[in-house]
Amino acid sequence: MxxxxxxxxxxxxxxxxxxxxxxxxxxxxxxxxxxxxxxxxxxxxxxxxxxxxxxxxxxxxxxxxxxxxxxxxxxxxxxxxxxxxxxxxxxxxxxxxxxxxxxxxxxxxxxxxxxxxxxxxxxxxxxxxxxxxxxxxxxxxxxxxxxxxxxxxxxxxxxxxxxxxxxxxxxxxxxxxxxxxxxxxxxxxxxxxxxxxxxxxxxxxxxxxxxxxxxxxxxxxxxxxxxxxxxxxxxxxxxxxxxxxxxxxxDRMAVMYGGKVMESGPKEDIFDDTANPYTLGLKNSFPTITEAQQSLVSIPGTPPTLRDPEEGCRFRERCPFVVEECHATHPPMYDVEAAAADGRRLEAGDQRAHRSACYRVDELESIRTDATQEETWTAQEIENR
Structure with missing residues (x-):
């Protein structure tokens, strides 16, 4: 129980x-x-x-x-x-x-x-x-x-x-x-x-x-x-x-940003199969002993004001993977495994599952690759989106 x-x-x-x-x-x-x-x-x-x-x-x-x-x-x-x-x-x-x-x-x-x-x-x-x-x-x-x-x-x-x-x-x-x-x-x-x-x-x-x-x-x-x-x-x-x-x-964890949970699930899933741009940005900003010449990349911009925050994804102003849908409403928590298997977005009801609040949860393979590139996180690149 x-x-x-x-x-x-x-x-x-x-x-x-x-x-x-x-x-x-x-x-x-x-x-x-x-x-x-x-x-x-x-x-x-x-x-x-x-x-x-x-x-x-x-x-x-x-x-x-x-x-x-x-x-x-x-x-x-x-x-x-x-x-x-x-x-x-x-x-x-x-x-x-x-x-x-x-x-x-x-x-x-x-x-x-x-x-x-x-x-x-x-x-x-x-x-x-x-x-x-x-x-x-x-x-x-x-x-x-x-x-x-x-x-x-x-x-x-x-x-x-x-x-x-x-x-x-x-x-x-x-x-x-x-x-x-x-x-x-x-x-x-x-x-x-x-x-x-x-x-x-x-x-x-x-x-x-x-x-x-x-x-x-x-x-x-x-x-x-x-x-x-x-x-x-x-x-x-x-x-x-x-x-x-x-x-x-x-054992399990949740990643928060701007008063919202952005990603949650077993620790191994969060670190090994990261499914949210904000979590990917956090990982980039911490050193690791497994890579000899890893350069640390910070997330550009500043956190949002929480005094009557605007509609849309809380991370949209700092996210290099933002799309038009991100400006309308904050995404719900989607089941990462289901999205990968079915090629569509499925909202998760099980809090123990690996979940992510991202409208592009079905495009994780390309997002993970791009997130490792320092130029992806430049302020100008994000502003051009």
């Missing part, structure tokens, strides 16, 4: 002049139990906004405009003795609970979502090195999370668990008595990971977990996440602008 289903989620930020910024627009993806799923894209594409919206941690001017966030979890007040939703809860349409036990997080109140955070879903924030309270000992902050969701647990037992968690992520247990300023950047990152695992959640959201760390510490942090996943069976939603991180840790 799927652990997380995000269906057609749209998020806005209100601004002072009365307009709004459409930070995420019709985003859909799913995460399976024990899976690592990645959201990748350049800064400002909506990745962090999505992460925060899942657990109601958007800034005060942010709000979910539409869509659903279904999680395989039930609030404690709605559970029977086996941890499943009581029949009367499922049958009552006023409760955001499906017959399969999934709960719509987007429909929960502020108080209700507090029963979900840490217990079912935990977030490692993007600014993890500033996430620890400077006036509380690190161990006490982990203990507080445990006691919030497990009131029958003694403080002594919670303290022991906090020290054990710190040890699991490579921090000496006695450092639980230290303050955040006594930790290095890598230690703070590990401490936040330990805190996130305090209540053994089913889903761990890691927002840029390796940002501001050197490559050695980055590798160790990724190893820690993989070990925790193997030990606890937790699913991980990783958010990053670094596609090399995705290549190392993810």
């Amino acid at each position: 799927t652990l997380l289903e995000v269906n057609d989620l749209s998020i806005r930020y209100a601004v002072e002049d009365g307009s709004s910024v459409h930070a995420a627009d019709g985003v859909s993806f799913s995460v399976e139990p024990g899976e690592t799923y990645g959201l990748v894209g350049e800064s400002g594409c909506g990745k962090t906004t999505l992460a925060k919206s899942l657990v109601h941690l958007l800034d005060s001017n942010g709000y979910i405009e539409s869509g659903e966030v279904w999680l395989d979890a039930t609030l404690p007040a709605w559970e029977d003795g086996n941890g499943d939703p009581r029949p009367e809860i499922i049958e009552d349409e006023s409760y955001p609970v499906r017959a399969d036990g999934m709960t719509n997080l987007a429909a929960l109140s502020t108080e209700q979502i507090r029963d979900v955070r840490w217990r079912d879903v935990a977030l490692i924030p993007q600014s993890a090195m500033n996430a620890l309270n400077p006036v509380y000992r690190v161990g006490d902050q982990i203990v507080e999370a445990i006691l919030r969701h497990e009131p029958n647990t003694s403080k002594r037992e919670a303290d022991g668990r906090a020290r054990d968690l710190l040890e699991r992520v490579g921090i000496e247990p006695e450092r639980a008595d230290d303050y955040a300023h006594q930790f290095s950047g890598g230690m703070k990152q590990r401490a936040v990971i330990a805190m996130a695992m305090a209540c053994n959640p089913d889903l761990l959201i890691a927002d840029e977990p390796t940002t501001a760390l050197d490559v050695i510490i980055q590798d160790r942090i990724l190893e820690e996440l993989e070990k925790l996943q193997e030990e606890f069976g937790v699913s991980i939603l990783v958010i990053s602008h670094d596609i090399s991180v995705m290549a190392e840790i993810c």
Whole structure:
């Protein structure tokens, strides 16, 4: 059974002049139990906004405009003795609970979502090195999370668990008595990971977990996440602008641009059989150790404004493969394999399939070849189209 289903989620930020910024627009993806799923894209594409919206941690001017966030979890007040939703809860349409036990997080109140955070879903924030309270000992902050969701647990037992968690992520247990300023950047990152695992959640959201760390510490942090996943069976939603991180840790992933998902599917399909011009551009801008004299090619232009964006494909102004249809409406997600096999465009319903939001998904062979040429990505070439 799927652990997380995000269906057609749209998020806005209100601004002072009365307009709004459409930070995420019709985003859909799913995460399976024990899976690592990645959201990748350049800064400002909506990745962090999505992460925060899942657990109601958007800034005060942010709000979910539409869509659903279904999680395989039930609030404690709605559970029977086996941890499943009581029949009367499922049958009552006023409760955001499906017959399969999934709960719509987007429909929960502020108080209700507090029963979900840490217990079912935990977030490692993007600014993890500033996430620890400077006036509380690190161990006490982990203990507080445990006691919030497990009131029958003694403080002594919670303290022991906090020290054990710190040890699991490579921090000496006695450092639980230290303050955040006594930790290095890598230690703070590990401490936040330990805190996130305090209540053994089913889903761990890691927002840029390796940002501001050197490559050695980055590798160790990724190893820690993989070990925790193997030990606890937790699913991980990783958010990053670094596609090399995705290549190392993810099972499936989605590539975002301008608040939209441009391509999604198994990691191997995304990297080996890339099916979207934006993803091809991202790959061109990252070095590889497999090619001795590879020149890096940047995507010309700048990301689109998300304040009432115009109709059409979000990537059209920077895309060297744009056609007239791209200016009319943003393309839906098409099944890449079906388009290649049948020579026609088929919209995909299966979120696990390799999908691409591109009107030329049936012309991938030529597009992939042209995308490797530096001259294809010159601003003048794109403008002439």
